[in-house]
Amino acid sequence: MAVKDYIRQRFFPHMWCPGCGHGTILNALLRAVETLGLKKQDIVMVSGIGCSARISGYVDFHSMHTLHGRALAFATGVKMSKPELNVIVPMGDGDALAIGGNHFIHAARRNIEMTAIVMNNRIYGMTGGQFSPLSAHGSMGTTAPYGNIDHDFDVVELATAAGATFVARTTTYHVHELSDFIAQAISHKGFSVLEVLSQCPTHYGRRNRVGGAVDILKTYKNNTVRIGSDKKQENPDLIERGVFVKKELSEYCREYDRLIAREHREAE
Amino acid sequence: MNKTPETTETSENIKFMQGNDVCAQGALYAGVEFFAGYPITPSTEIAEQMAMQLPKHGGKFMQMEDEISSLCAIIGASLTGHKVMTATSGPGFSLMQEALGYAVMAEIPCVIVNVMRGGPSTGLPTHVGQGDVNQARYGVHGDHAIIALTASNHQDIFRMTVEAFNFAETYRTPVILLLDEMTGHLREKVVLPEPGAIPLVKRLRTAVSNGVDYHPYLPREDGRLPMSDFGEHHRYNVTGLYHDMWGFPSEDPKIVYGLIRHLFDKIENNIHQIARFRKYYLKDADILLISYGAAARSALHLVENRRRRGEKLGLLELQTLWPFPGEIIREACRNVKFTIVVEMNMGQVLEQVRLSVDTPEKIFLANRIDGELITPTDIRNIKRVIQGKGI
Amino acid sequence: MKKKQYKGHKIERSWCKGCGICVEFCPKQVLELDAEGKVSVARPQDCICCKLCELRCPDLAIEVICTEPGTENGHE
Ligand SMILES: Cc1ncc(C[n+]2csc(CCOP(=O)(O)OP(=O)(O)O)c2C)c(N)n1
Numbered sequence: 121m122a123v124k125d126y127i128r129q130r131f132f133p134h135m136w137c138p139g140c141g142h143g144t145i146l147n148a149l150l151r152a153v154e155t156l157g158l159k160k161q162d163i164v165m166v167s168g169i170g171c172s173a174r175i176s177g178y179v180d181f182h183s184m185h186t187l188h189g190r191a192l193a194f195a196t197g198v199k200m201s202k203p204e205l206n207v208i209v210p211m212g213d214g215d216a217l218a219i220g221g222n223h224f225i226h227a228a229r230r231n232i233e234m235t236a237i238v239m240n241n242r243i244y245g246m247t248g249g250q251f252s253p254l255s256a257h258g259s260m261g262t263t264a265p266y267g268n269i270d271h272d273f274d275v276v277e278l279a280t281a282a283g284a285t286f287v288a289r290t291t292t293y294h295v296h297e298l299s300d301f302i303a304q305a306i307s308h309k310g311f312s313v314l315e316v317l318s319q320c321p322t323h324y325g326r327r328n329r330v331g332g333a334v335d336i337l338k339t340y341k342n343n344t345v346r347i348g349s350d351k352k353q354e355n356p357d358l359i360e361r362g363v364f365v366k367k368e369l370s371e372y373c374r375e376y377d378r379l380i381a382r383e384h385r386e387a388e
Numbered sequence: 389m390n391k392t393p394e395t396t397e398t399s400e401n402i403k404f405m406q407g408n409d410v411c412a413q414g415a416l417y418a419g420v421e422f423f424a425g426y427p428i429t430p431s432t433e434i435a436e437q438m439a440m441q442l443p444k445h446g447g448k449f450m451q452m453e454d455e456i457s458s459l460c461a462i463i464g465a466s467l468t469g470h471k472v473m474t475a476t477s478g479p480g481f482s483l484m485q486e487a488l489g490y491a492v493m494a495e496i497p498c499v500i501v502n503v504m505r506g507g508p509s510t511g512l513p514t515h516v517g518q519g520d521v522n523q524a525r526y527g528v529h530g531d532h533a534i535i536a537l538t539a540s541n542h543q544d545i546f547r548m549t550v551e552a553f554n555f556a557e558t559y560r561t562p563v564i565l566l567l568d569e570m571t572g573h574l575r576e577k578v579v580l581p582e583p584g585a586i587p588l589v590k591r592l593r594t595a596v597s598n599g600v601d602y603h604p605y606l607p608r609e610d611g612r613l614p615m616s617d618f619g620e621h622h623r624y625n626v627t628g629l630y631h632d633m634w635g636f637p638s639e640d641p642k643i644v645y646g647l648i649r650h651l652f653d654k655i656e657n658n659i660h661q662i663a664r665f666r667k668y669y670l671k672d673a674d675i676l677l678i679s680y681g682a683a684a685r686s687a688l689h690l691v692e693n694r695r696r697r698g699e700k701l702g703l704l705e706l707q708t709l710w711p712f713p714g715e716i717i718r719e720a721c722r723n724v725k726f727t728i729v730v731e732m733n734m735g736q737v738l739e740q741v742r743l744s745v746d747t748p749e750k751i752f753l754a755n756r757i758d759g760e761l762i763t764p765t766d767i768r769n770i771k772r773v774i775q776g777k778g779i
Numbered sequence: 780m781k782k783k784q785y786k787g788h789k790i791e792r793s794w795c796k797g798c799g800i801c802v803e804f805c806p807k808q809v810l811e812l813d814a815e816g817k818v819s820v821a822r823p824q825d826c827i828c829c830k831l832c833e834l835r836c837p838d839l840a841i842e843v844i845c846t847e848p849g850t851e852n853g854h855e
Pocket residue numbers: 169170171172173188211212213214215216239241243244245246247252320
């Protein structure tokens with residue numbers, strides 16, 4: 121099926137600003153779904169609230185646009201009650217890790233088979249450029265007019281510590297890697313987290329004087345390296361990309377199915 | 389206490405259990421398939437029963453990280469076509485308000501049990517209260533309508549739990565079941581109805597076939613909205629934003645107006661189908677008590693006691709609190725000398741009763757707000773003051 | 780290995796928001812923004828069918844049509 125068969129074309133052009141990285145993530149996601157040959161009716165996309173969350177309206181899957189931060193909680197109910205569905209949960213950085221941080225670590229801990237995609241633009245896009253828990257120390261936002269004194273989370277370390285069994289990071293510049301990682305994350309039999317550095321030229325770019333979409337993409341190109349690269353040793357500020365965790369652990373829905381089967385056997 | 393016609397007693401189906409367990413039994417009878425919750429006194433036994441029973445019935449139980457995610461999870465599970473429930477108490481119910489509004493807006497059938505304790509805040513975790521009546525109605529931001537039910541004894545807890553599921557499916561809406569610490573923890577007899585004795589409302593699913601345009605948010609002529617399960621061929625959108633008949637966000641004033649009217653009308657226009665109540669000695673009553681939940685037990689006790697002495701007391705026990713059955717109340721109050729609303733809060737139902745009648749000055753309050761159950765004597769004392777007899 | 784053969788760009792003009800991402804990162808400088816700020820294919824003859832423009836476009840506005848080696852129309 122062509123990529124355009126997976127979208128609701130009547131809503132295009134979409135609402136994102138020119139050059140917004142969220143569109144590139146949508147683009148890569150459709151390609152991943154195409155590569156995997158998934159049927160549209162077997163996919164549920166659950167999103168929260170934010171610019172990022174609008175992604176669910178554009179895909180021709182079952183879609184739920186829920187509450188700020190709660191996408192994983194809704195998705196958990198969808199997945200648990202119908203485990204045969206592929207559940208994909210794209211989230212903004214504030215969505216996933218500020219208001220939704222608790223659901224994020226608990227979904228990871230349960231190892232429930234869902235794909236969490238953190239569309240990390242390091243700022244609150246929808247509400248106009250406030251700092252987020254992924255904004256770097258010292259960065260600027262409308263609510264950090266003198267520079268951000270908070271420290272940011274490292275999503276990869278956080279997800280790993282919380283127990284996610286697939287953890288990866290890439291950017292909207294590295295598009296082949298992006299659709300490959302999304303496909304890997306969807307195929308993974310457990311809770312998968314993919315952090316995607318995604319540009320918000322409108323708010324992050326402007327406020328932090330890093331320029332427009334093209335300029336931010338250049339920083340993704342120049343300031344990131346594949347895991348294990350020697351360059352990281354020379355320059356510790358480089359951000360690593362790649363698959364950090366990929367391991368097997370009993371998956372939550374299957375675990376519950378086994379519990380049911382056990383109970384039934386005993387009842388007989 | 390009150391035998392419902394559907395139950396014939398046999399040694400098999402007579403049980404002695406606490407109200408929370410009865411609620412769980414009612415939910416299983418209604419066909420609950422998915423429960424997500426977070427422990428909180430005095431509702432925890434419902435979750436414990438669900439954890440025990442659901443896997444045996446092929447259903448699923450989840451303990452979530454909080455009450456927010458509990459309600460979110462059951463909403464998700466409802467969309468895959470399952471009957472769902474959560475149970476909590478005051479603090480947890482407060483946390484659920486945002487997701488409750490979502491369920492109202494997106495029209496998702498689900499049942500939320502709130503076993504009320506003393507509030508506000510952590511309040512009185514192990515004591516009875518009825519302070520969440522207004523929260524059930526108005527806790528969600530924005531205009532909306534809601535169904536909230538209650539019960540005073542175990543037979544009715546069973547029945548109203550089943551009704552809650554039935555209303556949720558019929559009106560595609562969240563339904564709140566307001567129980568309280570006293571009935572939740574009280575152990576008394578209940579006769580479990582045989583399968584089929586109480587009719588069950590099944591999920592109404594669309595007959596629109598694959599490839600034909602399906603409108604998840606277009607009411608039929610009778611006002612009901614057939615659903616399609618996630619995973620079936622119809623792919624649509626669910627959102628908490630104002631939306632069109634396909635579920636896609638819209639800010640068109642006509643669509644916004646149409647949707648909010650629909651959300652109100654589907655409940656308020658069906659008030660007669662939704663109103664549940666019990667009438668005790670109303671025909672010749674000259675003093676009327678109006679009560680609900682645990683407080684109604686004391687009210688009934690007083691009425692029966694006074695009747696034996698020839699005093700013409702009557703009781704209207706409310707089982708549907710929202711939408712508020714104003715007409716029924718107005719009718720019941722019309723020919724009595726005065727009315728006493730008996731409840732364990734500062735007069736939340738009292739307020740509604742006064743708004744419903746022609747002579748609000750003849751409506752009085754007998755309440756208790758100290759975490760103790762209101763007693764028949766408490767009510768009698770108020771009655772005597774009203775009658776100018778002194779305590 | 781035979782090279783892919785370039786057949787043309789399919790551009791959804793009304794979807795293009797002129798962000799310039801495709802233009803900047805095309806390895807062969809095939810693309811430009813026109814007077815209206817929309818993408819245009821200035822040097823089609825240089826296109827190497829890498830499809831990076833198609834993959835990076837945030838607006839799904841570009842499709843690059845290429846035939847796979849050994850097939851007629853690119854779709855086997
Ligand atoms: C409970 C609640 N609090 C606050 C908001 C307001 N709000 C909407 S989107 C958003 C943040 C969006 O930022 P992010 O999640 O990083 O996504 P982005 O818009 O950058 O894609 C906030 C704070 C809300 N909708 N709900």
